[in-house]
Amino acid sequence: MANASLSARDRPYSGLMRSATAPIELSSPRSARSHLAPEDAFTSQLSPRRDHGAIVHDSGNELRPRTTRSKLESRSRSRRRKRSWKKLLWVKQSYPDNYTDQATFLENLQRNPRLQPYEFWPLVGDISVILQQVCSVTIFVVCFVGIFQERVSPVSIVGWGSFATFVGWLIWDSWVDSKDEDEVLQRRRSNRNRAAREQPGRRDRPQSSVVSLPPSATASVTNLAAAERAYPQIAIHHSHSTSAISLQSGKSQASDVARPPNDPSDEPKYRPLSSTLSGRPAMRLDTIKSAVLIYSTLLGLSPILKSLTRSTSSDSIWAMSFWLLAINIFFYDYSGGVGVKFPASLSTNAALMASTVLASRLPSTGQVFSLTLFSIEVFGLFPVFRRYARHQSWRYHVTLSILLVIGAGAGVGMVLGGEKGNLSPLKSGLLGILVAILIAIVAIGGCSWWLISLQKYKNAINGPWDQARPIIISRRLWDDD
């Protein structure tokens, strides 16, 4: 019994005492272990630290606390102190003010309490999101250079781009469809369970109130709920297109028209009643409508855009578009899930502005139109698709990343090889792909490995001096109202 209490008093000392706070070169016994490894993470305060102390410090520190403690005891005995020291301020203690109680000093200290060690492959997957964005920007720049040097026909670029966009839209549409059906099925099942337990008619979101109709009505409800679910996504499309238009024209006339007549964000509750077409087809029709609108608006705006920056020198345009694209890459919403309504508007706007100023360098209206439309596809719609692809399946994400790297590498290779003129486009393209894949692997693998290896330097210190995080329950109730 006495033994146990003694070791409990010793332990905090062995974990973290003065030696831990000493300057590194002075604390010889522990200097070999001044860094934490990720596996040192622990959540509760005392008992895990005991283990960790026992496991890690067994070699050097087992003897030290005991000797210090015996000295401490002899010291206090020699001064004939009767009462033990208490960590209180209001008690008049028979100890000097700078007395440091070895048993309790820093006992509430926690190191890396909420550490989540990274794993290599998930980290690679997360980093490749950045790679995808960098590659799409590169592809866009390559396309611009191609158009600018009149090596590629702008019509072919925009044609292939639009075709890819259309295919992408079809795929995305089917994903959303299948996901919604899954969700509706699931919810119906859980609703039945819930209905068995509690009264229906809880205050909830409109879509679930639609779904919580009696099972007999669910056949038609499926479509309605699908429309409800999918509408935020179409809102993304519209937001991108409208922002692009208003950015270029400065007039919001077009953006008013571009909005669907019954915008779901305005009146979601009446949507199922007022629409004559049920859900999904209506949404598709709206998408096509707005696509046609963007197309024609751009067509009308292109002559204006062409002469927009005629009085500005090309150097300024290059510098400006470089910075704008850099802003696009740095402020892109890499963490956003599929449900984000306006992902990183600064990033998207910067990219569209870059494309606008770049397009204004082009000599013909057709080129300007192509490049602007292409930029909307690359910066506005493609990220939505990529996000969905990543959400949908790991395989899609990897495939897309590889395709993008290959595309960007080939493009850069061809553009650079074409300038020198001593390599055939195919060869330089292949070389570019090779270099790009090499760079991508080194960058992604290297960065992941580096980040993981840096984790051992992580030393987050928490303790009673930290500002507490208040836990407030009822706030949500009156913040929402």
Add this chain to the structure above:
Amino acid sequence: MSRRTYNIAMVCDFFYPQPGGVESHIYQLATKLIDRGHKVIVITHAYEDRKGIRYLTNGVKVFHVPFAIIYRSSTFPTVFSFFPLFRNIMIRERIEIVHGHATMSTLCQEAILHGRTMGLRTVFTDHSLVGFTDAGSIFTNKLLKFTLSDVDHVICVSHTGKENTVLRAALDPLMVSVIPNALVSDDFKPLPRPEPSSLPFAQHPLPAHPLGPNDTLTIVVVSRLFYNKGTDLLTAAIPRILENHPNTRFIIAGSGPKAIDLQQMIEQNVLQDKVEMLGPVRHEKVRDIMVKGHIYLHPSLTEAFGTVIVEAASCGLYVVCTAVGGIPEVLPSHMTVFAKPEENDLVAATGRAIAALRANKVRTERFHEQVKAMYSWTNVAKRTERVYRGISGDISEEEFYGADDASHWSVTRGRNFALIDRLKRYYGCGVWAGKLFCLCVVIDYLIFVFCEWWWPGDQIDIARDWPRKPPASDDD
């Protein structure tokens, strides 16, 4: 045996006329040290109309030095520009000990650096807790480490503060003393209690004990209404407390950005007749507000010491507070109910406190005398004096630090002023920071040498001292 007395310079950016906890700490400590026969001057920066030299009560001489203020009344950190003026004051007033206050005060940090360069003993009092997580605190901690790499002693206001400072500046724990704040208990007296025989019917609404089951119980909150003072918790808890306990009301004094949330809560729950918001109050008026209540509620999220709960207890209020920072050390458990910084727990703790008061289990009328015995500035001054004696070598090193075998710490205890030893201490601060700090110290030393040559110390006039009091007896 006559004790040695010291000439002490308190340096801090925060001093009167600006109100605040650090300000009154410095003033009270200076006054009590003068009572003990020491000479104390205060160096702070110039406030709008307050420039030059002033004398305060008890002969506290205050130097308001002209420096630009950049942020929350801290001066612009120029590192060196203060040195010539500082040296002049030190020589003129024959200062032996430089005592800086508050982490956020650049004037204090510079003074400690210059003081060491001039060969003076330095003490630093830390009044705040700083975390280790965000960029701002990391920067502050690095600066603090710079200052405290070469300091003779550090004083913290609570044991939690000591742990925090030891970690932040990598100090020897024995170099850090814990000396709590105190209060002028005569300024925080409860209302005089009438003898039951002499006054059958009290005219004013006295916080009369025993409370009947239907008497109104008043909960007082005196706090700046900021996030870190836990105003969000308060806002969430008040409606629930009032719902659970019908015969209670709140008085809230203080202002701040979160006041509007409180106002909104009051209007949303229609509690205008139950919650009274007084707005900003002067420190002198705090006692008059406190004595209107029975319970003091302190929902702060971080607190190094929490003088205000001591003041509340001294006024005879039962204290409900969150157990954060140094607060659990401050008051004995029969005066307080602790809560976790959670809405539910705060409501529950307040409920317990109300129940205890209604059951008449708490002898709040004794609190004042008890607090008076616990905290007094005289005691603080006495304990601070021991620190001064320790660093000046008037107490032997064994007695001051204890016969400790950790010999490597004696390097950092800052006993000697040799430049090379000081540089060694600074060099250990970090790979880059260490070199930068060494550079600063070398430049500081060169400035010192230049000053010695340009304005020789023996040509600077010595100021006449305020007549000293005979040193107070030690057995206080």
